[in-house]
Amino acid sequence: xxxxxxxxxLAAGLATAALxxxxxxxxxxxxxxxxxxxxxxxxxxxxxxxxxxxGAEPQISTSGLFDPLIxxxxxxxxxxxxxxxWSLSDDRRTITFTLHDGVKWHDGEDLTSDDVLWTFMxxxxxxxxHSRYRSTLDGLVESYAAPDPLTFEITLKQPYAPFLxxxxxxxxxxxxxxxxxxxxxxxxxxxxNWAPIGSGPFKFKQWVRGSHIELERNEDYFVPDLPRIDxxxxxxIPDETARLLALQQGxxxxxxxxxxAFSAIPTLQSDDSIVVTNEGAGLQGQVEMLTFNLDRAxxxxxxxRQAFAYLLDREKINELVFFGLARPALSNIGETTxxxxxxxxxxxxxGSHEANVAEADRLLTEAGFPREGDAERFSVNLLHMSGRPxxxxxxxxxxxxxxxxxVNLTTTPLDRPTFIEMTHAKWDFxxxxxxxxxxxxxxxxxxxxxxxxxxxxxxxxxxxxxxxxPEIDSLFEASTTAASDAEEAKxxxxxxxxxxxxxxxxxVVEMPYTNVYRAEWHDVFSSIxxxxxxxxxxxxxxxxxxx
Amino acid sequence: MSGSFVSRLSYILRRxxxxxxxxxxxxxxxxxxINLAPGDPATLMAGDFADLETIERLREEFGxxxxxxxxxxxxxxxxxxxxxxxxxxxRAPVLDIVLARLPNTLILLFFSFILSMILGILLAAVxxxxxxxxxxxxxxSIAMLGYCLPMFWLGMMLILIFSSTLRWFPTGGxxxxxxxxxxxxxxxxxxRHLVLPALAYAAYFLAMAYRLTRAKLIEILREDYIRTxxxxxxxxxxxxxxxxxxxxxxxxxxxxxxxxxxxxGGAVVVETVFSWPGVGRLMYESILSRxxxxxxxxxxxxxxxxxxxxxxxDLICAMIDPRIAYG
Numbered sequence: 089x090x091x092x093x094x095x096x097x098l099a100a101g102l103a104t105a106a107l108x109x110x111x112x113x114x115x116x117x118x119x120x121x122x123x124x125x126x127x128x129x130x131x132x133x134x135x136x137x138x139x140x141x142x143g144a145e146p147q148i149s150t151s152g153l154f155d156p157l158i159x160x161x162x163x164x165x166x167x168x169x170x171x172x173x174w175s176l177s178d179d180r181r182t183i184t185f186t187l188h189d190g191v192k193w194h195d196g197e198d199l200t201s202d203d204v205l206w207t208f209m210x211x212x213x214x215x216x217x218h219s220r221y222r223s224t225l226d227g228l229v230e231s232y233a234a235p236d237p238l239t240f241e242i243t244l245k246q247p248y249a250p251f252l253x254x255x256x257x258x259x260x261x262x263x264x265x266x267x268x269x270x271x272x273x274x275x276x277x278x279x280x281n282w283a284p285i286g287s288g289p290f291k292f293k294q295w296v297r298g299s300h301i302e303l304e305r306n307e308d309y310f311v312p313d314l315p316r317i318d319x320x321x322x323x324x325i326p327d328e329t330a331r332l333l334a335l336q337q338g339x340x341x342x343x344x345x346x347x348x349a350f351s352a353i354p355t356l357q358s359d360d361s362i363v364v365t366n367e368g369a370g371l372q373g374q375v376e377m378l379t380f381n382l383d384r385a386x387x388x389x390x391x392x393r394q395a396f397a398y399l400l401d402r403e404k405i406n407e408l409v410f411f412g413l414a415r416p417a418l419s420n421i422g423e424t425t426x427x428x429x430x431x432x433x434x435x436x437x438x439g440s441h442e443a444n445v446a447e448a449d450r451l452l453t454e455a456g457f458p459r460e461g462d463a464e465r466f467s468v469n470l471l472h473m474s475g476r477p478x479x480x481x482x483x484x485x486x487x488x489x490x491x492x493x494x495v496n497l498t499t500t501p502l503d504r505p506t507f508i509e510m511t512h513a514k515w516d517f518x519x520x521x522x523x524x525x526x527x528x529x530x531x532x533x534x535x536x537x538x539x540x541x542x543x544x545x546x547x548x549x550x551x552x553x554x555x556x557x558p559e560i561d562s563l564f565e566a567s568t569t570a571a572s573d574a575e576e577a578k579x580x581x582x583x584x585x586x587x588x589x590x591x592x593x594x595x596v597v598e599m600p601y602t603n604v605y606r607a608e609w610h611d612v613f614s615s616i617x618x619x620x621x622x623x624x625x626x627x628x629x630x631x632x633x634x635x
Numbered sequence: 636m637s638g639s640f641v642s643r644l645s646y647i648l649r650r651x652x653x654x655x656x657x658x659x660x661x662x663x664x665x666x667x668x669i670n671l672a673p674g675d676p677a678t679l680m681a682g683d684f685a686d687l688e689t690i691e692r693l694r695e696e697f698g699x700x701x702x703x704x705x706x707x708x709x710x711x712x713x714x715x716x717x718x719x720x721x722x723x724x725x726r727a728p729v730l731d732i733v734l735a736r737l738p739n740t741l742i743l744l745f746f747s748f749i750l751s752m753i754l755g756i757l758l759a760a761v762x763x764x765x766x767x768x769x770x771x772x773x774x775x776s777i778a779m780l781g782y783c784l785p786m787f788w789l790g791m792m793l794i795l796i797f798s799s800t801l802r803w804f805p806t807g808g809x810x811x812x813x814x815x816x817x818x819x820x821x822x823x824x825x826x827r828h829l830v831l832p833a834l835a836y837a838a839y840f841l842a843m844a845y846r847l848t849r850a851k852l853i854e855i856l857r858e859d860y861i862r863t864x865x866x867x868x869x870x871x872x873x874x875x876x877x878x879x880x881x882x883x884x885x886x887x888x889x890x891x892x893x894x895x896x897x898x899x900g901g902a903v904v905v906e907t908v909f910s911w912p913g914v915g916r917l918m919y920e921s922i923l924s925r926x927x928x929x930x931x932x933x934x935x936x937x938x939x940x941x942x943x944x945x946x947x948x949d950l951i952c953a954m955i956d957p958r959i960a961y962g
């Protein structure tokens with residue numbers, strides 16, 4: 089009885105505390121209007137055509153200007169933007185989108201399915217290629233059609249269940265551009281690439297080269313109540329420390345995860361004026377991995393790769409390099425990507441550090457690298473990309489473990505172009521540290537660097553390891569025709585198991601996605617992967633109650 | 636007088652005639668250096684999900700498939716026609732891109748240069764009047780620091796002290812974006828943004844101007860004509876400013892002119908730390924993206940600037956010291 093009363097008192101206390109905690113939020117509920125939301129980016133985009141320029145900086149600068157047909161909501165389900173509704177045909181091959189009526193381009197022209205068709209055909213026919221969409225989804229499509237001004241159809245070569253989800257993911261989504269502005273012109277050099285005409289919640293105002301890009305509220309936006317802010321400003325701040333200071337100072341409101349150093353996260357977390365969150369960064373699956381050159385000794389020998397697997401201490405690397413913020417990863421399919429599973433692979437762990445060292449020692453001897461006393465067995469080099477705050481540190485920590493078995497690991501930092509050339513064009517490396525995202529689906533995320541026919545010099549990313557296993561190739565193929573989620577899950581589980589047996593690469597950690605913004609802002613994200621689409625719903629406590 | 640004018644004019648023309656071969660040398664050396672550096676611009680332009688066809692199309696579009704000597708001769712021909720080519724990254728004429736950013740760098744350079752020259756020379760004059768005394772020792776030590784401190788570190792420290800802690804100045808950028816302004820308020824706004832980068836920038840050159848002027852002044856103040864001036868009963872300051880400084884400045888201006896190239900290097904650092912939208916940062920970005928035409932274009936324009944500044948420095952020297960002949 090006494091315990092129950094105590095429990096009740098405790099519960100009441102907790103409830104009061106919760107209410108007290110919720111009080112400030114209640115005081116400023118509901119969206120408010122006005123204000124400038126300022127996001128900082130590290131480098132300037134080349135241009136503001138959302139199809140021609142891909143990557144973080146162009147995406148963050150153009151997402152407010154151009155709408156896609158559909159996007160993913162905060163739970164990861166497709167949600168209409170330009171499309172009011174959509175339906176799947178009985179044979180599950182044709183998706184029919186019905187567009188919102190009365191949507192206008194910023195210059196007053198009507199947006200119709202003709203614009204949509206022209207944009208998709210631009211990628212297919214190569215007059216305006218969207219590199220991510222073209223290399224992943226376009227191959228699954230048989231035809232595009234616009235039977236009437238408000239209807240757009242996509243017919244797939246064969247039914248493919250995850251199509252819509254990947255199609256809606258922000259990295260692949262085709263943002264529709266105006267046909268009347270581009271058609272018949274030199275598209276690559278059209279002035280609209282730098283002073284764009286879109287249909288989104290924001291209109292282009294000005295681009296002060298090297299300084300900032302300013303977008304203003306589209307008063308005629310077809311979604312009522314959106315956007316809430318007056319201006320969305322993208323400011324270029326190349327230096328990492330300067331970005332952080334600008335955020336703390338209130339000169340900038342938002343930094344996406346690339347733009348924040350891990351070392352700064354603990355400080356930011358203790359700052360009440362700043363929100364640190366992984367919201368908006370779903371479906372990224374950015375995995376830091378060590379890839380082997382399988383065409384070259386000693387890594388053409390599976391036993392050597394296994395020995396390396398036994399010695400890779402992911403926990404220690406996470407602690408020392410990523411401040412404990414990352415997630416040790418056994419699979420190269422990230423946690424937020426569908427079909428990710430951490431328990432289907434062979435785990436190279438004998439239970440203790442000593443046992444792992446002994447096992448690695450044994451494997452290396454069997455592989456033909458016996459050790460005499462404390463002598464060095466062999467020396468290998470790890471190439472990594474310079475410029476990142478943690479650059480080279482993964483290798484340094486790993487080198488300590490490898491030293492115990494007489495393997496000397498040296499590391500070489502290279503700037504991005506040189507790094508890509510050495511690892512992906514010349515294939516001149518022993519080990520390389522890569523970061524690939526598994527994205528919205530493993531088919532678009534991991535196949536691109538593992539399938540045997542993608543061992544192509546000069547494309548990035550590609551199968552630079554020289555990995556070749558027909559079994560994996562056929563599993564990748566089979567995944568596109570899987571009849572059900574369960575069947576597809578089995579295929580990806582099998583693939584992950586084979587990868588952990590073949591060891592073409594060692595996943596190390598999945599990167600942390602810590603977006604940070606100033607606490608007076610709310611509803612910064614409107615999509616599960618909306619890290620670069622931040623102007624749509626955001627509002628500030630300092631705004632006014634009505635327009 | 637007219638003879639002097641003619642000789643001056645012919646001197647200027649002869650110096651300008653040297654510009655073309657120098658620019659050609661700059662273009663040749665840099666073109667080869669850049670093309671020898673590893674890294675394929677087409678792969679970088681195409682992004683992380685590119686297919687081979689896209690990469691090939693970009694190579695075709697930007698003439699990267701052509702043999703090196705064809706690329707080179709077509710580039711030189713264009714430069715001779717004042718066409719610096721097309722930026723890969725921005726897909727716009729290089730000249731337009733650089734000219735849009737150039738005023739920002741010039742503002743920064745101009746203020747830092749004036750600041751460092753005036754302050755450096757004044758401090759040197761005070762120091763040289765009584766060398767090795769308290770003022771001179773303090774000023775010399777500080778100048779030594781300014782000379783040694785890495786520019787990016789000094790920049791960071793200035794931000795930490797004057798913007799993060801004291802909140803007197805913004806952390807970077809050129810404009811306040813929270814409340815944009817027009818006209819005079821905008822000029823003031825830019826001025827406020829200019830203070831810290833100009834200080835970080837000026838420190839090195841101030842130290843240099845100070846050390847050069849001080850050494851030369853101390854040497855000159857021992858000369859006979861200075862003793863004569865003193866014996867005429869002129870004050871210390873009058874002797875220093877009217878008689879000694881004039882002669883001391885000749886080498887200072889010549890060296891500062893030569894150092895203009897170093898200043899451009901400094902611009903890369905300061906503009907990056909302070910997010911200043913100038914040419915220095917553009918150069919840094921163009922290296923990272925292997926934007927060859929842009930990088931080469933910046934080199935050409937900067938080399939031209941360096942040659943021009945040195946010419947001006949020579950002319951100023953000759954104005955200060957009439958003994959310098961236009962040889």
